[in-house]
Amino acid sequence: MSSKRIPRVGIGGPVGSGKTMLIEQIVPTLFTKGYKVGIVSNDVVSKEDAERMRRNLATEKGLMPEELVIGVATGGCPHTAVREDPSINLSVVEEMELKYDYLDLILIESGGDNITTTFSPALADYFIYIIDVTGGDKYPRKRGLGIENCDLLVINKIDIAPYIGADLKVMERDAKIVRSNKPTVFVNSKTGQGVDAVVSSIIRDVLFEASPKTLVKN
Amino acid sequence: MFMNTDISREDVSLLQMSDSFFPTGLYATSSGLEALLQIKRLKNKDISNLIAIYLQQVVGPSDCTALGNAYESCRKGDLDALLNTDESLYFMRIIEETRNASVRSGNQLLKCVSSFVKNKKMLKDYQNAISSGNATGVYPVSFGVVTWSLDIPKKRAGLILLYGFTVSVIGAALRLGIVQHFDGQQIIHELRLVMLESVLKNIDRSISSMWQFAPELDILQMKHEMMSSKMFIT
Numbered sequence: 001m002s003s004k005r006i007p008r009v010g011i012g013g014p015v016g017s018g019k020t021m022l023i024e025q026i027v028p029t030l031f032t033k034g035y036k037v038g039i040v041s042n043d044v045v046s047k048e049d050a051e052r053m054r055r056n057l058a059t060e061k062g063l064m065p066e067e068l069v070i071g072v073a074t075g076g077c078p079h080t081a082v083r084e085d086p087s088i089n090l091s092v093v094e095e096m097e098l099k100y101d102y103l104d105l106i107l108i109e110s111g112g113d114n115i116t117t118t119f120s121p122a123l124a125d126y127f128i129y130i131i132d133v134t135g136g137d138k139y140p141r142k143r144g145l146g147i148e149n150c151d152l153l154v155i156n157k158i159d160i161a162p163y164i165g166a167d168l169k170v171m172e173r174d175a176k177i178v179r180s181n182k183p184t185v186f187v188n189s190k191t192g193q194g195v196d197a198v199v200s201s202i203i204r205d206v207l208f209e210a211s212p213k214t215l216v217k218n
Numbered sequence: 219m220f221m222n223t224d225i226s227r228e229d230v231s232l233l234q235m236s237d238s239f240f241p242t243g244l245y246a247t248s249s250g251l252e253a254l255l256q257i258k259r260l261k262n263k264d265i266s267n268l269i270a271i272y273l274q275q276v277v278g279p280s281d282c283t284a285l286g287n288a289y290e291s292c293r294k295g296d297l298d299a300l301l302n303t304d305e306s307l308y309f310m311r312i313i314e315e316t317r318n319a320s321v322r323s324g325n326q327l328l329k330c331v332s333s334f335v336k337n338k339k340m341l342k343d344y345q346n347a348i349s350s351g352n353a354t355g356v357y358p359v360s361f362g363v364v365t366w367s368l369d370i371p372k373k374r375a376g377l378i379l380l381y382g383f384t385v386s387v388i389g390a391a392l393r394l395g396i397v398q399h400f401d402g403q404q405i406i407h408e409l410r411l412v413m414l415e416s417v418l419k420n421i422d423r424s425i426s427s428m429w430q431f432a433p434e435l436d437i438l439q440m441k442h443e444m445m446s447s448k449m450f451i452t
Contacts, residue, residue, distance in 0.1 A: 046447040075246030076393040076449045087243035087330075088451065091322035 003097035006038075007206045008106045010082060010124030012146055015112030017132045018156040020049045021189040022198070023107055024056055029192075029199045031063045034212035035104040038068040038096045040089060044078050044111040047071045068100065078111030079118075086123040093123070102213050105206065115144025126206045128198070132157040133166040140184075141174035152201050153184040158193070231368040235361075236378040238385055241330060242323045242357070248390035248450035249316075249383070250435055253442035260396045266405045269387050270412050271432060277383050278416030279423065280310055280430040281358035282376045286421040287428075288362025289372045292340040300344060300363070303425050304353045310430060311356065313439040319451045324360035331364040338367040376417040384409055390450060 013019050020041070027037050039057075041050040050071030058066040070092055074081040081089055093106055108124055110117055119127045129150035131139050134157060140147055147153060153175055161168055168186060175184040183201065187194030203209060234240060249272060254260065284307040291300035311317035328345055335341060344363050347353040358379060365375035388402040397405070442452060 045449050048447075073246060073448055073451045075248070075390065075451070077245060080245060084239075085241035085243060085245060087241050087326035088246055088319075088322055091243075091326055 003094060003101065006097050006101075006103050006106050007126070008093060008108055008124045009126045009128060009202060009206055010108045010110065010119035011128045011130065012082065012110035012113065012117040012119065012150075013130035013154075014114065014135075015044075017112070017130045018189045019109050019112070019130055020053060022128075022130055022154065022156065022187070022195070023053060023109060025187075025189055025192050025195040026107070026199055026202070027057050027063055028061065029195060030105065030202070033199075033203070034215045035203075035207070036100075036102055036212065036214060037064065038070075038100060038103045038106045039064075039109065040070050040072060040092050040096070040106065041109045042072045042074050042078055042081050042089065042111040044074060044076065044113075047073075049109065068096070068103075070096070074111050078113040079116065082108065082110045082123055083118055083120045086120045089123055104210075104212055105202070115142070115146050117146045118149050126151050126202070128152045128154055130154040130156055133161045133168070133171070134164060136164070137161075137166040137168070137170040137174075140171050140178055143178050147175070148178055150179075151182065151205065152198065153179060153182070154198060155184060155186050156189050158186045159188045159191070228369045228371070232370050232374055232378065235365060235368065235370065235375075236381055238382075238389065242327050243319070243451075244323060244382060244386040245389055246450055247319055247386055247452045248394070248442075249387050249452055250438035250442055251387055251390050251396070252394060252448055252450045253438050253445060255394055255396060256445065257441075260391075262397055262401050262405065265388070265391050265397055265401075266408055268435075269384050269405065269409060272383070272387070272435065273380055273409070273412050273416045275432040276430045276435065277380055278420045280307065280428055281383070282379060282417060282420040283423040283425065283428040284356075284358040285362040285365075285376055285379055286372060286423065287425045288359040289366045289375060292338075292363055292366040295340060297340065297343050297347070299425075300340070300359070301347055301353050303362075304344075304347075304356055304359045306425055306428060307359055308354045308356045310428070313436060313443065313452075315443045316439055316452050317356075320357040321354050324355040324357035327357065327360045327364060328355055331367060335364075335367045341367045373417055373421055376421040377413060380413045380416055381406075384413065393449070 011019050043049050054066050054069040057063045127150045129146040185197045284303050287303040348355045391397045
């Protein structure tokens with residue numbers, strides 16, 4: 001009963017940066033294009049994120065079966081669970097691959113953590129790191145493993161940048177420098193602004209423009 | 219070239235398997251401690267007693283026994299006996315949360331060790347049995363298979379299992395703020411005899427006399443399953 005690896009995207013970022021809300025925007029957009037997604041959500045203390053996504057994406061919108069949103073407790077060590085010892089996440093992902101081989105993509109949300117979070121390449125094929133403007137426009141140039149190493153940096157809550165004096169141009173310039181020109185996307189996860197660019201990156205760089213499996217079969 | 223020295227490759231393997239750095243996911247388990255903390259204010263002595271009860275009433279007579287039987291089955295090349303031990307222990311895990319955690323950790327342990335141990339038929343056969351749905355890979359049995367594969371002596375393998383359990387609970391207690399870092403080491407020191415006795419009592423126990431009895435701890439684990447807010451898997 002060995003399974004075929006389904007492409008996996010890891011999404012990490014500090015507490016409150018908008019990881020869950022970004023997923024809640026990405027999944028419906030992928031769904032309208034025919035892509036089926038499973039979600040593994042690591043929470044530091046509660047099961048709130050997993051339960052919210054299950055309710056919003058599965059129960060209310062019917063975009064996936066409820067059992068395709070799985071919550072994982074991390075023993076208070078969110079970065080350990082996705083990097084140093086991703087055993088439990090790997091098990092959950094492999095079980096998902098075995099049971100739901102029709103999935104096109106698995107999203108793995110890290111628990112909220114600090115700027116040193118990265119994903120083990122054994123767990124995630126592609127790593128999105130999300131920060132928001134409330135930390136000030138100095139955030140990207142302060143560096144950190146997550147900001148520097150991720151495949152795609154997402155900067156969220158751009159709608160409130162003017163109110164807190166965060167200059168998006170400064171953030172863009174600094175991100176380019178510290179990330180050696182790797183891509184950065186500005187979004188407002190609440191309205192969906194900029195999310196199309198994130199989805200396009202996933203389809204291009206993770207799925208390699210492959211058609212959705214269920215469409216190919218039909 | 220190391221034949222005449224008093225240290226060996228097996229000793230290094232022993233250290234590797236007993237290191238909390240080894241990736242098995244056990245750092246995310248509290249074995250009911252998190253649920254207990256929610257209903258009771260805990261002191262250092264409570265943690266020590268809790269672990270001692272687990273070692274004497276659960277981990278010793280069930281996990282250590284399963285490990286010993288798995289190890290012997292590998293030594294004899296008896297796959298049927300190994301699968302019988304796997305099945306017996308799996309069905310003895312009555313709490314779904316702990317059963318799932320044990321299976322997941324066991325499977326990842328096998329995958330990790332089989333990435334660098336390639337020449338042990340029983341290790342491969344056990345993994346094949348899991349892939350074909352004929353075994354579960356529950357952690358203590360997997361631990362018996364990999365320690366045999368690494369030529370770690372059986373009693374020492376039992377000791378590592380019990381030590382690893384003890385450290386995982388103390389690690390959880392530290393993160394939950396119940397004990398301080400020196401307290402944790404003191405508890406390990408105090409429990410040395412309990413660990414040793416538990417291994418000696420149970421490592422050669424037959425699979426038919428494997429047991430566990432700690433109903434209050436079982437209820438605690440069930441309470442943990444129902445908690446809406448938690449840091450730990452168990």
